[in-house]
Amino acid sequence: MSTNPPPASPPSAPRLKKPSWHDPRLLVGILIVCASVAGVVALVKTADQTVDVYAVKNDLPVGSNISHDDLDVIGVRLGAAEASYITVAEGLPDRAMAISMLRGDELLTESAVGTADQLDRQPVGLLVRQPLSAEATVGSFVDVWVSTQGESRHFEKPQLLLEGVEMASREDSESALGGTNATTVQVLVKEDKMGALLDAISNEAKIAVIPNPGGAK
Structure with a gap:
């Protein structure tokens, strides 16, 4: 009577090690997530940023003096075009005069405002x-x-x-x-x-x- 050897036990699965804070892969993943969140926040802030500028109330022909009574203040998103417009923070220039036709409701541009000696x-x-x-x-x-x-x-x-x-x-x-x-x-x-x-x-x-x-x- 022969005896069969007992069946071999299956190899035990390797035990997963709990990630450590010193694991570089974990640190890299955290940095990527933080950078993505910061980028989204900056993008939202930029898209929602407005600047106060002047808008002309009524038509002003060339040669008209411009005062604050002729203007409204509105907040708009200008982005890179901000330098082309006169902002409220910058203020209306002294002795401001329309050197080109200004239409009602249009924004006040730098190129449309000057002084009397600029009129040709x-x-x-x-x-x-x-x-x-x-x-x-x-x-x-x-x-x-x-x-x-x-x-x-x-x-x-x-x-x-x-x-x-x-x-x-x-x-x-x-x-x-x-x-x-x-x-x-x-x-x-x-x-x-x-x-x-x-x-x-x-x-x-x-x-x-x-x-x-x-x-x-």
Whole structure:
């Protein structure tokens, strides 16, 4: 009678060691988690960061003095574009003047604000008796045509005197019948064109103002 040897016992599984604070893998994992959390927090703060800037209440033509009464304060997210705008922390410059047309509700930019000595154009009033297009509005660009008087008070062929000048104001006058009788506009004129325009006005030339969406060439 043979005897069978007892079955061999299975090898015992290796016992897992409890991770230690000195384990470099654990430390690296903690650092990665902390860095991720810090990055998310910084991103949220940046996305939610606003800065107080000025917004124009109503349209301000070129040459208008700008005061705090003309402005509202609003908080906006500008990011890298902040340097292009005048912030409340920076404050409104002394003797601030609009050197380009400012539209109501738009933010006040550095490039649109200056002083009187920075203006290279002067407003000149024109009386336009011909119908003026509704597209010729304050801040838009227009061409000015003049027809001077020749012999026997005969008006010559119209000539383009000013091309792509900016309108600073417009005032329509109504006749007794309710129709538009004449329009008084102000256009911004550079010094080199001022003499010719004033000469046309003093000699009672006929003046026509035509919208020019493209502005000066």
